[in-house]
Amino acid sequence: MRGDARSPERALNSNFESRRYLIPFRTGLLPQIFCDTLVLGSGVAGLRSAIGAAHNGQVIVCAKDKLDVTNTAWAQGGVATVLQRGATEGDSIESHIQDTLTAGAGLCDLEAVRLICSKGPDRINEIIDWGMRFDRDSEGHLLRGREGGHNAHRVYHAGGDATGVELQRTLIERTQSHENIRLFDQCFVIDLLTMSPEPGSPVLGAMTWHPKYGLQVIWSRTTILAMGGAGQLFRETSNPRVATADGIAIAYRAGAQLADMEFVQFHPTTLYVPGAARALISEAVRGEGAHLLDHAGNRFMPAIHELAELAPRDVVARAIVRQIAQQGGKHVWLDCRHIKHFPERFPGIYSTLRSFEIDPGEDLIPVHPAAHYTIGGVRTDLQTRTNVPNLLAIGEVSCTGLHGANRLASNSLLEGLVMGAIAGEQAAVRADAGPVTPSSIVSAIDESGHAELDLDDVRSSLRSCMWINAGVERNRTRLEDACDMLDFWARYTLDKVFETPDGWEVQNMLTTGAMITRAALHRTCSIGTHTLDSEPSDQDRSRCFEHVVWTRGVEHPKHTPSISVPGSKSSGSVAVRAEPEVNPSVSDSP
Numbered sequence: 052m053r054g055d056a057r058s059p060e061r062a063l064n065s066n067f068e069s070r071r072y073l074i075p076f077r078t079g080l081l082p083q084i085f086c087d088t089l090v091l092g093s094g095v096a097g098l099r100s101a102i103g104a105a106h107n108g109q110v111i112v113c114a115k116d117k118l119d120v121t122n123t124a125w126a127q128g129g130v131a132t133v134l135q136r137g138a139t140e141g142d143s144i145e146s147h148i149q150d151t152l153t154a155g156a157g158l159c160d161l162e163a164v165r166l167i168c169s170k171g172p173d174r175i176n177e178i179i180d181w182g183m184r185f186d187r188d189s190e191g192h193l194l195r196g197r198e199g200g201h202n203a204h205r206v207y208h209a210g211g212d213a214t215g216v217e218l219q220r221t222l223i224e225r226t227q228s229h230e231n232i233r234l235f236d237q238c239f240v241i242d243l244l245t246m247s248p249e250p251g252s253p254v255l256g257a258m259t260w261h262p263k264y265g266l267q268v269i270w271s272r273t274t275i276l277a278m279g280g281a282g283q284l285f286r287e288t289s290n291p292r293v294a295t296a297d298g299i300a301i302a303y304r305a306g307a308q309l310a311d312m313e314f315v316q317f318h319p320t321t322l323y324v325p326g327a328a329r330a331l332i333s334e335a336v337r338g339e340g341a342h343l344l345d346h347a348g349n350r351f352m353p354a355i356h357e358l359a360e361l362a363p364r365d366v367v368a369r370a371i372v373r374q375i376a377q378q379g380g381k382h383v384w385l386d387c388r389h390i391k392h393f394p395e396r397f398p399g400i401y402s403t404l405r406s407f408e409i410d411p412g413e414d415l416i417p418v419h420p421a422a423h424y425t426i427g428g429v430r431t432d433l434q435t436r437t438n439v440p441n442l443l444a445i446g447e448v449s450c451t452g453l454h455g456a457n458r459l460a461s462n463s464l465l466e467g468l469v470m471g472a473i474a475g476e477q478a479a480v481r482a483d484a485g486p487v488t489p490s491s492i493v494s495a496i497d498e499s500g501h502a503e504l505d506l507d508d509v510r511s512s513l514r515s516c517m518w519i520n521a522g523v524e525r526n527r528t529r530l531e532d533a534c535d536m537l538d539f540w541a542r543y544t545l546d547k548v549f550e551t552p553d554g555w556e557v558q559n560m561l562t563t564g565a566m567i568t569r570a571a572l573h574r575t576c577s578i579g580t581h582t583l584d585s586e587p588s589d590q591d592r593s594r595c596f597e598h599v600v601w602t603r604g605v606e607h608p609k610h611t612p613s614i615s616v617p618g619s620k621s622s623g624s625v626a627v628r629a630e631p632e633v634n635p636s637v638s639d640s641p
């Protein structure tokens with residue numbers, strides 16, 4: 052089914068809607084595993100939730116690759132929060148809340164922001180108690196950096212620029228030593244299992260695949276989805292190879308509501324070396340005083356925003372793309388030559404730069420924006436519940452309302468810790484209801500009558516298409532083109548049955564890419580990370596600060612009304628989300 056090019060709405064495409072499961076199976080014929088809580092994903096949110104859930108019941112964690120191959124482990128900058136010391140030095144939780152709202156450009160949910168910012172200090176103190184080694188000065192005081200959009204130094208870091216690695220290590224060690232937690236690595240989650248294929252049917256666990264053990268059914272009372280990361284949808288990305296949008300796609304197939312999918316955060320500064328993967332150059336580097344220069348060697352950010360290089364990420368990414376369009380070439384420069392102790396403060400980045408023979412003490416660094424973080428995702432309430440019974444969602448795969456239309460730097464590890472703890476508590480309580488009753492679930496898939504496309508070619512074409520047509524700056528014609536291309540590839544790819552992860556990944560990437568482009572076409576005003584080259588009509592403008600929610604099989608998305616909260620420094624109103632449509636049977640369904 053093709054969309055009407057004149058209409059802002061894009062018709063549902065049956066290729067994306069019809070398939071409930073990616074593979075045919077009969078659960079009764081497959082190996083069965085049972086647990087109280089199944090955690091899908093081994094990043095910060097997933098592992099923190101597993102620790103909470105293990106207070107009551109048996110927990111299984113599935114990691115797609117090794118346990119530490121996650122977006123979390125790649126996080127450089129740090130965790131933003133206001134500990135007591137910050138509060139006594141002019142910073143406050145209220146100020147962190149205000150900065151989050153300002154960066155979110157009017158689409159944050161105030162209650163989510165308040166919850167996560169105010170619970171942050173407890174979670175950071177807890178992780179320190181669990182052995183996380185944040186950087187300290189010679190007197191043992193925690194060091195604090197600054198990043199874009201923050202009006203204070205409140206970003207705690209470890210190993211200089213290895214915060215994610217250290218956080219991941221701490222959580223892995225804690226989960227590995229817990230008698231109620233089993234950790235499965237190399238475990239690809241193909242789909243969530245639901246009692247019936249209809250949207251809204253309770254989740255009963257997941258269908259997984261392991262290179263050694265093949266297909267396995269894992270039954271669980273509660274399933275916690277923590278499989279965030281979709282950067283691989285874009286040709287330019289700071290994300291690892293595993294970030295192929297699987298979590299969003301499996302949730303969509305299972306009937307979960309997806310909110311605000313058009314919002315993808317582009318990190319302003321990844322290293323631009325032709326032919327090499329885009330390595331992140333942390334915003335903390337600009338927090339230490341690095342400047343962005345055009346090709347004539349002039350700073351261009353001070354003329355664009357009062358915070359100059361430390362403006363919110365969407366502002367800096369747009370400014371760089373526009374600068375490149377104006378001056379030509381493929382990148383701008385990051386000048387770190389005046390930063391003392393660069394190798395000590397940023398050892399990982401320094402080593403990456405040196406491997407390309409760049410000396411940040413002497414050379415300018417070529418940088419370019421790249422897809423970094425999925426802001427939209429599975430819609431949850433503040434207890435991490437989704438509209439699908441038995442399914443909780445946390446971390447990057449979720450959309451709690453914290454990030455609005457643009458995430459404040461270093462708020463994502465914080466969200467993972469806070470919401471992971473809440474999901475764990477929820478799951479521990481739910482375990483009292485006893486194990487789920489396994490169901491006989493059958494997936495039958497007709498053989499495809501279409502020719503087959505070259506999977507590698509679809510993957511790389513899709514990534515280029517998303518970058519060019521749905522990247523930092525968007526316009527209606529290019530988004531329409533992207534929808535057409537995705538529809539075409541879907542016709543020949545989503546109707547197939549694959550037996551290994553590379554095929555399932557491409558199917559998930561097509562599904563999520565289609566969600567992002569369709570949502571981007573639907574939101575006709577520019578806000579946060581979603582930048583269009585056209586002026587919105589008055590009617591479009593009036594809908595700017597609404598959440599837009601998509602569900603499989605439902606033709607028109609739902610708009611959630613927002614209420615303006617006076618007194619915010621954000622550029623628009625602050626969205627206060629009406630109660631999400633959590634299924635009332637979430638805590639007592641089978």
Ligand code: SIN
Nearest residue numbers: 127128333334460461
């Ligand atoms: C960075 O270090 O710039 C990334 C941190 C983040 O995305 O929050």
